[in-house]
Amino acid sequence: xxxxxxxxxxxxxxxxxxxxxxxxxxxxxxxxxxxxxxxxxxxxxxxxxxxxxxxxxxxxxxxxxxxxxxxxxxxxxxxxxxxxxxxxxxxxxxxxxxxxxxxxxxxxxxxxxxxxxxxxxxxxxxxxxxxxxxxxxxxxxxxxxxxxxxxxxxxxxxxxxxxxxxxxxxxxxxxxxxxxxxxxxxxxxxxxxxxxxxxxxxxxxxxxxxxxxxxxxxxxxxxxxxxxxxxxxxxxxxxxxxxxxxxxxxxxxxxxxxxxxxxxxxxxxxxxxxxxxxxxxxxxxxxxxxxxxxxxxxxxxxxxxxxxxxxxxxxxxxxxxxxxxxxxxxxxxxxxxxxxxxxxxxxxxxxxxxxxxxxxxxxxxxxxxxxxxx
Amino acid sequence: xxxxxxxxxxxxxxxxxxxxxxxxxxxxxxxxxxxxxxxxxxxxxxxxxxxxxxxxxxxxxxxxxxxxxxxxxxxxxxxxxxxxxxxxxxxxxxxxxxxxxxxxxxxxxxxxxxxxxxx
Numbered sequence: 024x025x026x027x028x029x030x031x032x033x034x035x036x037x038x039x040x041x042x043x044x045x046x047x048x049x050x051x052x053x054x055x056x057x058x059x060x061x062x063x064x065x066x067x068x069x070x071x072x073x074x075x076x077x078x079x080x081x082x083x084x085x086x087x088x089x090x091x092x093x094x095x096x097x098x099x100x101x102x103x104x105x106x107x108x109x110x111x112x113x114x115x116x117x118x119x120x121x122x123x124x125x126x127x128x129x130x131x132x133x134x135x136x137x138x139x140x141x142x143x144x145x146x147x148x149x150x151x152x153x154x155x156x157x158x159x160x161x162x163x164x165x166x167x168x169x170x171x172x173x174x175x176x177x178x179x180x181x182x183x184x185x186x187x188x189x190x191x192x193x194x195x196x197x198x199x200x201x202x203x204x205x206x207x208x209x210x211x212x213x214x215x216x217x218x219x220x221x222x223x224x225x226x227x228x229x230x231x232x233x234x235x236x237x238x239x240x241x242x243x244x245x246x247x248x249x250x251x252x253x254x255x256x257x258x259x260x261x262x263x264x265x266x267x268x269x270x271x272x273x274x275x276x277x278x279x280x281x282x283x284x285x286x287x288x289x290x291x292x293x294x295x296x297x298x299x300x301x302x303x304x305x306x307x308x309x310x311x312x313x314x315x316x317x318x319x320x321x322x323x324x325x326x327x328x329x330x331x332x333x334x335x336x337x338x339x340x341x342x343x344x345x346x347x348x349x350x351x352x353x354x355x356x357x358x359x360x361x362x363x364x365x366x367x368x369x370x371x372x373x374x375x376x377x378x379x380x381x382x383x384x385x386x387x388x389x390x391x392x393x394x395x396x397x
Numbered sequence: 398x399x400x401x402x403x404x405x406x407x408x409x410x411x412x413x414x415x416x417x418x419x420x421x422x423x424x425x426x427x428x429x430x431x432x433x434x435x436x437x438x439x440x441x442x443x444x445x446x447x448x449x450x451x452x453x454x455x456x457x458x459x460x461x462x463x464x465x466x467x468x469x470x471x472x473x474x475x476x477x478x479x480x481x482x483x484x485x486x487x488x489x490x491x492x493x494x495x496x497x498x499x500x501x502x503x504x505x506x507x508x509x510x511x512x513x514x515x516x
Contacts, residue, residue, distance in 0.1 A: 191478035192409050195500030199415030202503035206422060230500055243482050246489075246496075258502050286505075287498040 180240030187233040187240075194233065197226045198262070220264045227262040231294050235354040238291065238362065239343065245285035245365050249389040252279050252314045252323060255286065259293040260312075268307025279314045281389040282321045288362045289386075292370070295355040296325040296382045302348060303329030303380065320368075321388045326381035331374040340372050359384075400426045401446035401514050406436040406462070407476070408454040412499075416449060419503050420510065433457025437465055445471045447513045449506070452477040452484065452496075460484075463491040472513035476501060 201223045210216045253275045265271050282289065300310045308328035315322045332340065339345045341360040346353030356372075363370040368386040375381055403425045407413040410431075417427045428445070430436040432454050440448070440462075448466075452459040452475050463473050472494035477484065488496050494513045497506065 188479050191499045192412055195478070196409070196411035196415055198500050199412070199419060199503060203415060203418055203422070226500075241481060243485070246485060254508070258505055261504055262502055 183236045184240045187237045190229070190233050194226060194230045198223070198230070201226060217267070223262065224264055224266065227294065228298065230262070231291070231298060231355070232352070234291050235295070235352075235358045238288075238358045239354050242361060242365070245288050245362070247283045247285055247366065249281035250284045250286050250289055251281050252321060255282075255289055255293065256312050256323075259290055259297055262290075263294055263297050263301070265310065266301055269301055269304055269310060270308075271310045271312065274311060274313035276314065276316075279316045279321055282323070283387045283389050284366055285362075288365075289384075292359040292362050292384055293323070293325070295359045296384070299355065299382070300325055300327035300329070302351075303327045308379070316388060319388050320385050322383050322385045324381050324383040326375065326379060328379040330379075331377065332372060332380045337372065337374075341370075400424050402426045402428065402444065403510065404428050404430060404436065404439060404445045404448045404450075404471075406430045406433070406448065406450035406454070406459070408432055408451065412451070416506065419506065420449070423507055425510070433459065433462045436462050440466055440471075447471055447494075447510055448473045449510065450475055452488065453479055460487050460491050460493075463488070463493060472516060474509055474513055 201219060205219050205223075208215055208219075210219070253273075256273060256275060260271060260273075297310065297312070304310075304327055311324075311326045313324050313326075315324070333347075336347055341357050342353075343357040344353040345357070356370075360370050363384055363386070366386050368384060371383050371385075373381055373383075403420050405413055405417045405420065405427055406429070407416065408431055413429050413431060417429050421427045428439060428443070430439050434457055436448070436450065437457070439445075448471055450459045450462065450473060457465075459473075459475050459477075463470070463475070466473070470492065473492070475488050475493045475496045476499055477496060478499040485496055494516070495509060497509065
């Protein structure tokens, strides 16, 4: 169908010339009718006046495709090729574009998100596995180090044990000699008394080192019996008399029952506590050894008036080989702790509010005979 | 009343002599032996109120001597510088009065000997 009164000189369909001015109106009409697209022909003066419209066509003039004059009236003709209905359709219904674009954007975003997540998941997995591998390697290293250490310790322990055992006899003889000298020479001479005390104390210190080493390398089960608290304290103070400038006070009530303990192991524990108290007071001070009885247990406390225990030292006090002393191998309190635990007892350390430290050994009390209890 | 007789058995000369001296100073009648065989010979030849004996000695050891002593055996106080749990168990099974770990403070030795004799 052709617009009445219009005689286009050239009609263009896409790049193809559809009609020329020489084309007869019937031919032009046929050309338009053959096109199953759309033709829009509007009056340029009054574009609202739609003369002919089917969607999709554009009529142009040659390559420029500009609107052209048609006779006395000005006509705007638009021609689109077959199948190119989207643009005009979309032009008329933009929400389709919006929805399509939105769906595409959502799809792309979801795809990107999925890919990113997959990447993150893969990276996290690699990170986790790498971490596990690193930890395993660190564990292996630590285990190997521990094994080497254990082997070294075992070898050192064997040697220390053999040397320690061999030293026990001469140390025992030396202790006996000091006892015999003291009993023969008396203690009236202060000079002699000082030399004897020094000798006894050094023998006691050597004995303690050997005993700690042996107990550490080859711990043994306690063989418990009733141990009189006053007797064991006197034994310990006899083996380790206080150095010059240190006083020892014994506060051992008569009604405290014996402790259930292995006597030589308990002596070793007390020797460690008493010698530690001495070491804590290089400028002198007071050591108090006191006993208390309650709830079927006897608590024996050794206190000093030294500088107390530093906060960072307190948690590590019973670790083997941990020491704050310039001399010493750091086994005393560790061995004492293990011995007391072997007795199902407890060993506790505490600071006494800036006036020194105290260590308390608590062990089961021997059963009190009925006659004594009354 | 005569002083209680004590037999001190130790292969180490220093230990044997000082232990014997500590006991003698307390008034005990002390005899010494320097090995297990010697100890058994003296135990067969005379009566003792208590025996103070080292466990580890060349030849016959203290626990072996303890098993050989005829009835009624005197209380036997064993001394050791080495004993582990097994040796202590063996000493208890053989009927020792007690086992003292060297070095033994003199006061403790005297206390144990007095108790063993009283028992």
